[in-house]
Amino acid sequence: MATAADLPRALKELADFVGFGEADTQTIRSTAALVLAHEARLTTALYEHFLQHPQAAKFFVREDGTPDVERIERRKHSLGRWLEEMAQAAMGTETAYYLLAMGLSHSHRSWGRGGTVPPDLMVGAMSLTQTALAQVFAANLPAAEALAASSAWNKLLLLHLTVLLRGYLREGLRFGGPS
Numbered sequence: 001m002a003t004a005a006d007l008p009r010a011l012k013e014l015a016d017f018v019g020f021g022e023a024d025t026q027t028i029r030s031t032a033a034l035v036l037a038h039e040a041r042l043t044t045a046l047y048e049h050f051l052q053h054p055q056a057a058k059f060f061v062r063e064d065g066t067p068d069v070e071r072i073e074r075r076k077h078s079l080g081r082w083l084e085e086m087a088q089a090a091m092g093t094e095t096a097y098y099l100l101a102m103g104l105s106h107s108h109r110s111w112g113r114g115g116t117v118p119p120d121l122m123v124g125a126m127s128l129t130q131t132a133l134a135q136v137f138a139a140n141l142p143a144a145e146a147l148a149a150s151s152a153w154n155k156l157l158l159l160h161l162t163v164l165l166r167g168y169l170r171e172g173l174r175f176g177g178p179s
């Protein structure tokens with residue numbers, strides 16, 4: 001079974017498996033400015049969505065049930081940093097461990113009334129991000145470019161998700177281990 005030390009190699013192998021190559025890397029980088037121009041709107045939309053759903057909202061409300069504005073602002077900021085990191089389409093060791101640490105802070109730390117963040121919410125958050133990005137591309141790019149951008153970002157988002165979910169999976173990843 002792959003261990004944490006194999007993570008960077010696992011990420012590269014999985015990137016090969018899903019066909020995330022040079023063309024996708026170029027597409028991510030060439031659409032980075034467009035994505036980052038919408039950063040505030042994307043992060044706000046995600047957190048507004050969380051607040052409308054009790055399973056997600058409980059991580060971001062105070063004891064009296066009102067939104068914990070400070071925690072939400074902190075989260076928007078770190079989500080923005082994650083988008084910036086993703087926009088570089090990096091697949092190296094630093095990115096792998098940045099994502100692992102981020103995942104572990106969801107799977108292994110308890111947050112206020114919410115407890116640890118359940119994995120299905122992580123998957124749901126990634127789905128919401130995919131949808132929001134597809135809308136940005138569709139509204140701002142010619143159809144063929146929007147399709148290429150959505151395809152590349154979707155691959156990258158799910159590569160990130162695989163690492164974020166690592167702390168939840170008892171078996172760990174098979175990629176990166178002995179073949």
Ligand code: HEM
Pocket residue numbers: 050055056057059071074075078079082101102105106111117121122125126129
């Ligand atoms: C696309 C998926 C997600 C990404 C990329 C993400 C990103 C981040 C990052 C970068 C941090 C700061 C990490 C740290 O302090 O180590 C964080 C913290 C946190 N996240 Fe997420 N997150 C995601 C999904 C979720 C979901 C679905 C929830 C719950 C509904 C959630 C709740 C939290 C909480 C409660 C914190 C700590 C809050 C605090 O600082 O007080 N996250 N997240």
